[in-house]
Amino acid sequence: MILVFVGTAGSGKTTMSGAFGRYLEENSHSVGYVNLDTGVKNLPYPPDVDVREDITAWELMEEGYGPNGAIVESYDRLLAKLGDYASRIARLNEERDYVIIDTPGQMETFLFHEFGVRLMENLPEPLTVYLFGPEILRKPADFCFARFFSLMIDLRLGTTTVPALSKVDTVESIEDYRKFLDDIEYLTARLKLDPSTQGLLAYRMCSTLPELASPTRLLYLSAKTGEGFDELETLAYEHYCTCGDLT
Amino acid sequence: MILVFVGTAGSGKTTMSGAFGRYLEENSHSVGYVNLDTGVKNLPYPPDVDVREDITAWELMEEGYGPNGAIVESYDRLLAKLGDYASRIARLNEERDYVIIDTPGQMETFLFHEFGVRLMENLPEPLTVYLFGPEILRKPADFCFARFFSLMIDLRLGTTTVPALSKVDTVESIEDYRKFLDDIEYLTARLKLDPSTQGLLAYRMCSTLPELASPTRLLYLSAKTGEGFDELETLAYEHYCTCGDLT
Structure with missing residues (x-):
């Protein structure tokens, strides 16, 4: 199964890719790693596919x-090899239990x-995981x-x-974040x-959220302490077993 | 009045800032220029305020x-001078008819x-102008x-x-774009x-657009030919004279 970490520069994609990959490996899963960032220097995981x-x-x-x-130019040039990357990742996905994709440093790229x-x-x-920091x-x-x-x-x-x-x-207190993120009615109020x-x-945008967003659970993750990793693993498992019902 | 060009890297913010500024100057307006991009090498306008x-x-x-x-680090360091930049831009705005702000190369920054x-x-x-390219x-x-x-x-x-x-x-044909961008009902259908x-x-997101978005006119701009510059000027003028009603 393929997990893609997306987020702005500084949201912790690369650290998370390494930490969550190690967690899966410690739990006896085989993991493939893909780096799509042309501007990264050091990676905390051994990439099987690396755009660099x-x-x-x-x-x-x-x-x-x-x-x-x-x-921008680096991705313009990579475009010619798109099919090659897609097949290499698909092949890696057949060989391993999980493939973790670490995306470009700047999310907009x-x-x-x-x-x-x-x-x-x-x-x-x-399955895409959108990482955003409390800041x-x-x-x-x-x-x-x-x-x-x-x-x-x-x-x-x-x-x-x-x-x-x-x-x-x-x-300091995760509950201050949870009440706004988990409870759309509270946030709207x-x-x-x-x-x-x-x-x-x-207010108007938030009011439309219940009809637009599927009632996906939110995740609360820490690459440092491993908090939420069990939930992310469960969610990924459910995504592949029940085809997208992540309530 | 302050005009801010926002868009992803490659959407044409810097070129547009220079071209629209020249257009305004040719039409006897005084223009101030602000560069907020710490990663740009050459600018097609003389910046009055420049983060570099x-x-x-x-x-x-x-x-x-x-x-x-x-x-990312460059903006972390600029944060300490935020108040200074805000006052310099406000002062420039008092001296000139228009102030054009060219934002960081990566929109997410x-x-x-x-x-x-x-x-x-x-x-x-x-007034923010969100630039996106046909690509x-x-x-x-x-x-x-x-x-x-x-x-x-x-x-x-x-x-x-x-x-x-x-x-x-x-x-090739701007009408192909106009029918999808101007007519939300057509797009939804x-x-x-x-x-x-x-x-x-x-479909669901698009259906909520009429109640969410104010019926703002869309702009069709070319920094190369100056197409749409008259409409942008009118829109900016209306923004300041009628406080935001851009229908």
Whole structure:
């Protein structure tokens, strides 16, 4: 089964890929690792498939590209090898119990670039885990933003997407996050109290969430303590056994 | 009045900032330019405020950061100077007719990082233009994604956001894009024909658009030919004169 970690730079995708992979291996599963980040230096896992064999952002910067240009150009060049990557990952998936895919450092490179979107279209039933850190959640509207972003990934990639708060070991009280993330009715009620234009939009968007999002469980993960890893394993198992019903 | 160009790397923000600024200057307006991209090498406009005076992604890469890490770290360090940037931009806005803000190369650095979000909260009534290129629109669900992304920016930044298809000079028939982008009913009807899970989600999301999005006009822009610049100017003018009613 294929697990794809998606999230912004700094959300902890690479650390999570390594830590969750080790957890699975310690529980007697065979794991394949795929690195899709052309700009990463060190990986905490041994990649079986690694885009850096073909191209790195570093090489392109030596050619004169800036960091942003180098990142985009690297995926432009990888596009020609898309079919090759899709077959290598599919083959790895046949050999191992799990394949963990660590996506580009900048999430938009994956969501907006043809390389990311078409690769996902060509993989057998991947489960996407959308990682976001507690630092992006400063006010009630931000929780609505995070929940909707998970839907946006689902819409864009066409894969079942599970939202996951990462780095939960760094927050004082996880319950403060849970009540806004797990209980859409509570969040909607809180948003109703915000009279600003932003608050009104958040309220209206949040009100549509129950009809738009499947009642997916949210995950609360820590790559440091392993918190939530058992739930992620269960969810991945259910995804493949019950074809997407993750309630 | 403050105009902010937001979009993914490669959507044409920097080129558009230069081209639209020149257009305004040719029409006898005074224009201030702000560059918020720590990773850009050359700018097609003379910046009045430039984050690279404080920090560049290049310096950080010399310190040992990878390209993604350097980009994120640069905004972490800029956070201490947030108030200073907000006042300099506000002052520039008092001196000039227009202030054009060119945002970080990677859109997520602006949308997910505290620097971008808090800067926008501290600016007087900025109008955000969300630029997306025709290359991200491959199938009907993608049009729904682009329309929703504009709402997501609105939700995140709390500013009025206008979606704008960029690089329209590169498309053969703009009408093929217009019918999906301008007419939500047509798009929704087309999405209904797609029986996939992705199609169903797109259909449901698209159906909620009329109640969520204000009936903002879409823009069709070309930095190369200047197409749509008159409409953008009118829209910016209306934003400041009628406080956000851009129908």
